[in-house]
Each structure stands twice: as structure tokens, then as C-alpha cells.
Amino acid sequence: MLTAKIPPSSPTQVICVEHLEYAYNKQAPSFVLPKWQIEKGQRIFLHGPSGAGKTTLLNLLAGILVPQQGTIHLLDKPFSTCRDSQRDKLRAQHIGVVFQQFNLIAHLSVLDNIRLAAYFAKQGKQADEHAFDLLHKLQLPDYIASQPASSLSIGQQQRVAIARALINAPELLLVDEPTSALDANARDAFMSLLLNLCEAHNTTVIFVSHDPQLASYFSQKVALQELVTIKEPNHVV
Ligand SMILES: Nc1ncnc2c1ncn2[C@@H]1O[C@H](COP(=O)(O)OP(=O)(O)OP(=O)(O)O)[C@@H](O)[C@H]1O
DSSP states (O other): OOOOOOOOOOOSEEEEEEEEEEOSSTTSOEEEEEEEEEETTOEEEEEOOTTSSHHHHHHHHTTSSOOSEEEEEETTEEOSSSOHHHHHHHHHHHEEEEOTTOOOOTTSBHHHHHHHHHHHTTOOTTHHHHHHHHHHHTTOOGGGGGSBGGGSOHHHHHHHHHHHHHTTOOSEEEEESTTTTSOHHHHHHHHHHHHHHHHHTTOEEEEEOSOGGGGGGOSEEEEHHHHOEEEOOOOOO
């Protein structure tokens, strides 16, 4: 009798956080996050007051910071507890990050900034083709690929940062307050481009912003204070 071969199922959960605790140092308060699960395709608007810990949480999810307690799984793989080199590899392959300041390398060209992300994820020769495809979808002209990142406007830098974050078709995109330097029209155009690209690839998005106007782009809104509690340090006198 022939039995149907069942393909290995891909995980539906992108992130699973359990019993997480993180403090910047022994004198600092700890962020405590008992549980947070994020399913594939969710688009989450994460908000909360200044200093509440939104960037800290994104950095933990990106594996840039490592919790002292608890675990973070990425696509069912241990992420926070694996070796640094393994975490760097998983981040490069599965996570795109857009930082507040975009963090482009100023003296490198636009194309080289994007190529660098593809290189870390060990993408082959097709990376340039993907890069140009993304630049077109983000409505940037071809000539800009050879320009140094330092010569771009804020709006252009922002779109290049998105292209760099999406070049490896990540399952998870983490975006930290990227629209603060833009006027209302540029901001709305940027949000539409970003979310259309994520829709096309079913990318899971966690988007941090103070701007309540941006919340309307997201069906799911999460207040950081609902997720995280703050534990004061034990002071030794
Ligand atoms: N590198 C660091 N070392 C020590 N403390 C830090 C560090 N980075 C952030 N913090 C502290 O952690 C807390 C949370 O900061 P975080 O930047 O995550 O907040 P946020 O919610 O993103 O704030 P904002 O909305 O103003 O960007 C703050 O009290 C901040 O002072």
C-alpha cells in the first residue's frame, strides 16, 4: 500500500517568549514578560510611553540583547539560548530590522548596504536582482543604487532601510519608530508601501511607534504595559 508522504509542516508560530526577564545591569529594573506568542502573518502595532521598554523588547526579539532569564523561540528554534554565532545566523536568515536611525553605512552605496544583509544570510548571485526589484517596489530610481547612503534624503534612507530589511524575505520584520522624521504625506506613502510588501510575502510585522495616527494601519494593537511588568532591583545597602 502506498502511503502519502506528508511534507514537514512549517511552524505557524514565529515568536514564542516565555518567562523572560531582562535588566541592563544589576542596578537597573528588570523587564518581565511572562508569555507572548506571535503567529505567522500577524501585524502588530506596539505602543507605550517613552522609556517603557519598546526598543528594549524589539532588541530582545532581534537577539541583539539576550535575556538573563526565560526563553525566546524563533520559528520553533531556541533563539535566546543558542550560541551567539547561531543567533546571528538565525537573525540574518529570518529577521529584518528597521531601526529608528536606519543605521545605513554612510560611505557604502545603496546597493552595497543591501548586499551586506544578503551576504550575512548567504544569499547567492540573485541578491542584486532582488535588491533592484525591492528598490523599484519602493519607488526608488535605479541610479540611486550606486549613490552613497550619505547622499540620500531621510525618506530615501527609510526606503533603503526597508529594502535592506526585506532582502532575505524574512518571516519577521521588526520596525522601530521609522516615520518620526517624515511629514504626513510621506508617512502615509511609506506605510502603504511597507504594508503592501509585507502583505505580498505574509511577513509578520511588529511595528513600534508613538504616533497614534499610524495605529489605524494595524488590526492588532498591543500596549507594552499589558505585556511587560517592571521589577525593581534589590538594593544592597
Ligand atoms: N543601553 C542601555 N543601558 C541602560 N539602560 C538603558 C539602555 N537602553 C535603554 N535603557 C533604559 O531602559 C528603559 C527603556 O528604554 P527603551 O529605549 O527600551 O524605551 P522606549 O519605550 O523604546 O522609549 P522611547 O519611546 O522613548 O524610544 C529606559 O529607562 C532606558 O533608560
